[in-house]
Amino acid sequence: MSEKQPMSSDHRNRPKNKEFREFIARGWAPRDERLPDLAEVAEWTPARREALSEAFPGERLVLPAGGLKVRSNDTDYVFRPHTAFSYFTGLGADREPDAVLVLEPRPEGGHEPILYFRPLAPRDSEEFFADSRYGEFWVGSRPTLESMAAELGIETRHVEQLADALAKDAGAVSLRVVRDADAEVAATVDQVRSEAGLVATEEQQTAVAEADAELARHCSTMRLVKDEWEADQMRLACEGTARAFDAVIADLPEAKRRGRGERWVEGIFGLHARHHGNGVGYDSICAAGNHANTLHWIRNTGDLRDGDLLLLDAGVEVDSLFTADVTRTLPISGRFSDAQRRIYDAVHEAQQAGIAACRPGNRFKDVHAAAIRVIAQHLFDWGLLPEGVDVDTTLDADTGQYHRRWMVHGTSHHLGMDVHDCAMALREDYMDAELRPGMVLTVEPGLYFKADDELAPAEFRGIGVRIEDDILITDDGCENLSAMVPSTADDVEAWMARILGDAG
Structure with a gap:
């Protein structure tokens, strides 16, 4: 009776004989x-x-x-x-x-x-x-x-x-x-x-x-302050991201027709990201309808339906590993409803205030402060803050913050080789730091009205809007690296009409 051989989970057959190894090693053109x-x-x-x-x-x-x-x-x-x-x-x-x-x-x-x-x-x-x-x-x-x-x-x-x-x-x-x-x-x-x-x-x-x-x-x-080469890599990433957004819009009819359209959007963006550079810089958020109110919605399993919005938060990472991080909220039909436009315009106004604060000498936290004041003002004007709470009251860090029911996240983060770049920096070097030429940060306010939020007006429920651009601090102000991607409500509608024509 032969001796039992030890069990092995190695399924590969690798010839070991000397003649085979010599055969494999010879007959190759010089490198x-x-x-x-x-x-x-x-x-x-x-x-x-x-x-x-x-x-x-x-x-x-x-x-x-x-x-x-x-x-x-x-x-x-x-x-x-x-x-x-x-x-x-x-x-x-x-x-x-x-x-x-x-x-x-x-x-x-x-x-x-x-x-x-x-x-x-x-x-x-x-x-x-x-x-x-x-x-x-x-x-x-x-x-x-x-x-x-x-x-x-x-x-x-x-x-x-x-x-x-x-x-x-x-x-x-x-x-x-x-x-x-x-x-x-x-x-x-x-x-x-x-x-x-x-x-x-x-x-x-x-x-x-x-x-x-x-x-x-x-x-x-x-990495907080980028050199000229890094800034150019960021521009390259934003250019690729803009092309990928164009491609997503062009394929929206197909995404609607096929079902599970969020996955289709994810795939189209990923195709262009992989072709332009190394791939996506982070898992793309392709959130249609009420999914947009889940801030990090990356399941991307939902359908795209006319009448809903598509919140697309995505960025191309180029081969050098520098990534863009851009968000646009698109009306799937090509046109915003009145309620959608009211919310969108409020977010855009807040974003413009945040971008205006992106200047050397200001502090990083000033960007959020500028944007969130606009958000708080709109929520107050719409009558959504609790009775007796005005804009200054809700902005009080200790006794307010009621606006965060509808805008929970910060407005900015540093951007570069990581989508949340320089995350290990101490607070005094990040949140409390002075903005300096060469820094790159996002400006991305939003408003999120969940479908089951009974404190929100009925026409707002299920609507989530975020607008995000990548901003380079310059000697005398800032440069919007992703400005080639349309952002006002009118420009978004015109952009979609230009790409879709009558197909949308």
Whole structure:
């Protein structure tokens, strides 16, 4: 009786014999070994790294890209590098899983950037043919150490050398890591600290945790002010978003005809986002009718019906990972009803007040204050605030806020490589901060009257409106990066008529 073999869940048949491996490795045309030109972004990343270096002199800084994440079984999600890694390397799109940027302190001061990553494997390697996660046969060729160095203008090394590099002079050189980017890299850093006796006490553990958090926060806060290249990437994202909105309007008749039209809208926008850039910058909100009153409605399972509004909150993320974030509320029939227009005009007036507050020297919170006062005034004029509550009363942060029944969210957030960019910045650097040229923020007031809200007028129930644009603070005011997307009620109707003609 033969010996029982251990059970295995590996279903792949991988030939192991020497002759087969030699056969796979031979007979290929020579690879193109020409080196790429220096990437355009590589002209801007040195200044970013230098600023980070100045904030943490003499310390070894570790910024991982992150690894592939399983979607189901042996299928991974499309890779998206951690924002801090992308910001300081210039790598966007799906580049480069498992890579780690290390800023190595120089004895004479400053830091030397070194990128550790998994380069292209030779054709006689096991990875080339048999590795379904990284192998060239499966996922395409990877850059070489030389090509990546030429593209980014920094030193590159194999990721297998990372652990030894992090352990070098442990104890003598302080070590910080962006912890949330890659759990395995963070664990390696923790091991290095442990072996060096740097986390032996609770006090030491608290200190290194705070050091890591400070690095992550600084990386986030640095992105508050965009350079010229970043501003151009934001313009590119907004241009793509405008084209995707046009495409959605053109296909509204089909979305209505097919049923489950919110999904159709999501698909049309996603098609153009993927074609123009890397894809959508966040899950698109395609909310028809009463769904618009669920602020983060991303199920997108509803039908589109004439007489309802479609609130579309969506943005194209370009390959550099900069994303737009634009909202328009569209009458599915092409025309607003009287009640819809009343609400829409109120929101638009509030948005214009918020945009007018987007000036250097004003504070971030001034934008919300300007917009919400207009919202509160309309709610008061419509008789919706409680008896005895006027505009100033409801705007009181401690004793008012009644208007928030119909406008619950903030009017603005910073925008860039993350749709809610710079989220780790301290309050004094964000909400309480002065607006400076180069900042990009959204202005997006709304009014939301749920279908079951018995305090709202009957004709308002089931109507949700939000209007959002992406605003760049300039030296003397602001630039509306998404201004090419029509926003007044009249312009929206004309825009839809121009695209749909008689088809709507």
